[in-house]
Amino acid sequence: MHLPDPKDTLYDIWLASRSPNAPNRVQLAPGAQRPLTIAKLSLAGQIIARCGPGFFTLVWGLHPIRTLIMLALNVARGAFPALRGYSQALIINEVQSSISSGSFTWSHLLYLLGTEFSRMVLETAIDSFATLNENLVYGSARFLIEYRQMEQQLRLDVPTLSDPTTRDLLHESDLFVRSFAQAGIGGFGFGLLSPLDFVRVLTLLSELASHVFVLSSLTAATPSSGTSRTTQLYILAFSLITFILPHIVAWLRCPDSFNRYDDGGLPYTPQEARNAERQEKMRNLAHSDPYRPEVLVWGLGPWILQGWSKARRAMLGLDSEHRGTSNFIGQMDLVSSVLAQINFNFADLMMVVQNIPLMLVLQQSSGALGSLALYRNSVQQLVFTIRQLFTTTRMGLQSIFLMGAFCAAMEIEPLLAPKEDDLVQYVSHERGMKIEARNLCYTYPGSKQPSLSNVNFKLEAGERLAIVGHNGSGKSTLAKVLLRILDFDSGELLVNDVSVRHYNPHDFHNHVSTVFQGFSKFNSTLAENVGIGFVDKLKNTKAIEHAVKLAGATRIVESLPRGLKTRLDTAGADPFTFPSLNGSTENDTWASSRSHQGLSGGEWQHIALSRAFMRAHRPEVDLLVFDEPTSSLDAHAQNRIFDTIDDISRRPSGDRTKSVIFITHRLSTVRRADKVAFMENGTIVEFGTHQELMRRNGPYAALYRASV
Numbered sequence: 073m074h075l076p077d078p079k080d081t082l083y084d085i086w087l088a089s090r091s092p093n094a095p096n097r098v099q100l101a102p103g104a105q106r107p108l109t110i111a112k113l114s115l116a117g118q119i120i121a122r123c124g125p126g127f128f129t130l131v132w133g134l135h136p137i138r139t140l141i142m143l144a145l146n147v148a149r150g151a152f153p154a155l156r157g158y159s160q161a162l163i164i165n166e167v168q169s170s171i172s173s174g175s176f177t178w179s180h181l182l183y184l185l186g187t188e189f190s191r192m193v194l195e196t197a198i199d200s201f202a203t204l205n206e207n208l209v210y211g212s213a214r215f216l217i218e219y220r221q222m223e224q225q226l227r228l229d230v231p232t233l234s235d236p237t238t239r240d241l242l243h244e245s246d247l248f249v250r251s252f253a254q255a256g257i258g259g260f261g262f263g264l265l266s267p268l269d270f271v272r273v274l275t276l277l278s279e280l281a282s283h284v285f286v287l288s289s290l291t292a293a294t295p296s297s298g299t300s301r302t303t304q305l306y307i308l309a310f311s312l313i314t315f316i317l318p319h320i321v322a323w324l325r326c327p328d329s330f331n332r333y334d335d336g337g338l339p340y341t342p343q344e345a346r347n348a349e350r351q352e353k354m355r356n357l358a359h360s361d362p363y364r365p366e367v368l369v370w371g372l373g374p375w376i377l378q379g380w381s382k383a384r385r386a387m388l389g390l391d392s393e394h395r396g397t398s399n400f401i402g403q404m405d406l407v408s409s410v411l412a413q414i415n416f417n418f419a420d421l422m423m424v425v426q427n428i429p430l431m432l433v434l435q436q437s438s439g440a441l442g443s444l445a446l447y448r449n450s451v452q453q454l455v456f457t458i459r460q461l462f463t464t465t466r467m468g469l470q471s472i473f474l475m476g477a478f479c480a481a482m483e484i485e486p487l488l489a490p491k492e493d494d495l496v497q498y499v500s501h502e503r504g505m506k507i508e509a510r511n512l513c514y515t516y517p518g519s520k521q522p523s524l525s526n527v528n529f530k531l532e533a534g535e536r537l538a539i540v541g542h543n544g545s546g547k548s549t550l551a552k553v554l555l556r557i558l559d560f561d562s563g564e565l566l567v568n569d570v571s572v573r574h575y576n577p578h579d580f581h582n583h584v585s586t587v588f589q590g591f592s593k594f595n596s597t598l599a600e601n602v603g604i605g606f607v608d609k610l611k612n613t614k615a616i617e618h619a620v621k622l623a624g625a626t627r628i629v630e631s632l633p634r635g636l637k638t639r640l641d642t643a644g645a646d647p648f649t650f651p652s653l654n655g656s657t658e659n660d661t662w663a664s665s666r667s668h669q670g671l672s673g674g675e676w677q678h679i680a681l682s683r684a685f686m687r688a689h690r691p692e693v694d695l696l697v698f699d700e701p702t703s704s705l706d707a708h709a710q711n712r713i714f715d716t717i718d719d720i721s722r723r724p725s726g727d728r729t730k731s732v733i734f735i736t737h738r739l740s741t742v743r744r745a746d747k748v749a750f751m752e753n754g755t756i757v758e759f760g761t762h763q764e765l766m767r768r769n770g771p772y773a774a775l776y777r778a779s780v
């Protein structure tokens with residue numbers, strides 16, 4: 073049993089909360105409910121102690137007065153149902169006694185109804201004000217939490233996000249954020265309880281207290297009846313038991329239905345998590361446009377439907393296939409249905425028994441009908457409130473763990489960010505970036521084979537390096553390591569004679585420009601697709617036109633119906649529509665959808681190159697990395713791109729100002745490089761000028777001869 077240690081971080085505590093109870097069970101799926109054990113309660117206590125005060129101060133600081141009003145009104149709201157019942161019972165009692173005494177008048181009845189109506193108006197007014205006030209407090213808190221989450225998400229780098237445990241942490245942190253989405257709007261969002269919903273607990277407690285008060289005053293109503301206090305207590309206890317018993321029997325039949333969130337929205341067991349994942353995967357395959365051609369060509373429809381329906385049926389508990397296959401399970405079904413019937417009959421019986429204390433109350437309160445109705449209503453409400461409190465507390469416990477995940481996620485530091493003491497400011501080199509790799513090794517998380525092993529090379533400032541090699545030899549991985557997208561496991565990478573790990577990646581990225589092999593295609597305008605290469609100039613049409621010209625894409629732009637403003641159709645490659653970054657007023661989706669335009673693979677490559685050229689020519693950029701920049705371009709376009717890269721990376725006088733690395737399978741372009749690195753099995757096996765390597769007559773020479 074893990075008990076928190078003062079040295080444990082929030083992350084450790086969150087991690088411990090996910091460990092299963094029994095040693096042979098698997099780790100709880102992200103979002104799965106923690107079992108109710110002493111150890112887990114102790115962890116929950118630690119989370120509250122560590123991140124509760126900070127969190128609540130944060131939310132409290134948004135609207136202190138409104139939050140106070142919200143708390144007070146939620147206590148008051150709790151008394152409303154009992155008050156309502158009480159007031160309506162009084163009316164019935166008065167009408168009953170006036171009829172029996174012969175003094176009934178319609179005007180008196182109207183007066184009573186008028187009083188009740190005024191009470192209702194007042195209650196509604198308070199309720200509306202409370203809701204308005206609450207929405208404001210909730211809205212601000214929701215924004216703050218979502219903002220913090222977005223801010224942190226954007227700080228995190230690829231290695232941090234590749235860690236499976238970090239991904240689980242962020243998943244739970246996201247559930248916490250989602251719990252705010254519907255907080256306060258009738259019920260708990262996604263079956264989750266946000267910390268703001270804790271005011272509901274106040275309401276429930278106050279509701280509970282008011283029902284108990286009404287009930288005790290009813291049973292103690294007529295001392296003249298001669299019933300002792302003990303008997304009155306017995307009556308109350310008896311009626312409570314008769315109302316609670318059916319719930320207990322139902323719980324014995326199916327404890328899970330009481331334990332879990334009742335919207336079925338969250339996975340509970342690892343099996344459910346797997347089903348949820350499969351269901352989602354199949355749904356995406358069915359709905360997503362980019363997969364459509366292959367779904368059709370390979371005839372995947374039935375397979376998708378079958379996979380989805382199996383997972384979905386299991387999620388919805390409709391999996392009769394499993395139930396029908398085994399005799400034992402069949403028998404269990406029979407037992408279960410008999411139990412259900414017994415439970416049903418039992419509930420019927422209880423309805424009869426529940427009337428016994430009612431009769432006693434009726435006898436005590438001189439046969440007042442209002443009291444009878446009030447009594448019955450109060451007991452029902454009381455049981456309902458107790459059950460709600462139980463569910464809320466259970467959900468509350470889970471929300472504490474999710475809050476722990478959120479707070480722990482906020483503390484994650486990006487893996488590539490250097491510690492403050494190690495930080496070195498990047499200083500530009502006049503001739504470009506100088507790079508030296510010493511025994512670089514890297515294995516992707518979860519992979520057994522290293523993708524880079526003992527990579528050694530040296531690139532002087534201003535030099536051009538071509539990286540070539542067979543598929544899967546590690547070229548793109550090396551490019552990502554050099555670009556500080558990925559870290560390396562061992563070895564050294566010196567940039568301008570300083571270990572690259574000392575640079576802040578954000579600072580370092582200001583000095584590079586690149587085209588990735590799998591560059592992004594945004595479902596947005598052409599201008600935005602290019603402009604995001606240098607966000608500062610996103611609204612600068614001239615800068616975008618210049619970049620487009622450098623990439624030789626002017627003809628493409630001119631051929632489009634709305635030029636730079638044409639929305640590029642990615643055929644769903646981008647799952648979400650790229651938001652209008654430049655605050656464009658083009659909000660007529662219908663009109664813009666008419667001007668959607670698809671591009672060919674080569675045209676898209678021109679757009680990606682334009683994006684890189686948005687900043688490539690800037691003086692602060694010291695390194696250009698192109699991963700297969702011309703793989704889809706014709707020979708003329710390819711030559712023009714390499715000429716442009718050449719122009720950009722030197723002054724008019726001819727002096728080099730930028731280092732260039734390009735990865736290519738088109739070996740005819742390699743002659744443009746000063747050095748060639750030939751990669752095999754994750755390492756550089758040959759390094760030198762094209763002529764040197766040809767003279768060596770090794771694997772590079774063989775590949776060159778085969779391809780040219």
Ligand SMILES: Nc1ncnc2c1ncn2[C@@H]1O[C@H](COP(=O)(O)OP(=O)(O)OP(=O)(O)O)[C@@H](O)[C@H]1O
Pocket residue numbers: 516517519523541542543544545546547548549550589
């Ligand atoms: N995200 C990943 N996770 C695990 N392994 C990966 C990942 N990406 C690449 N690899 C593996 O790393 C190795 C090198 O891949 P890389 O993409 O660097 O090769 P490449 O030389 O660029 O290939 P190509 O010429 O086909 O583009 C391959 O064996 C590949 O399977």
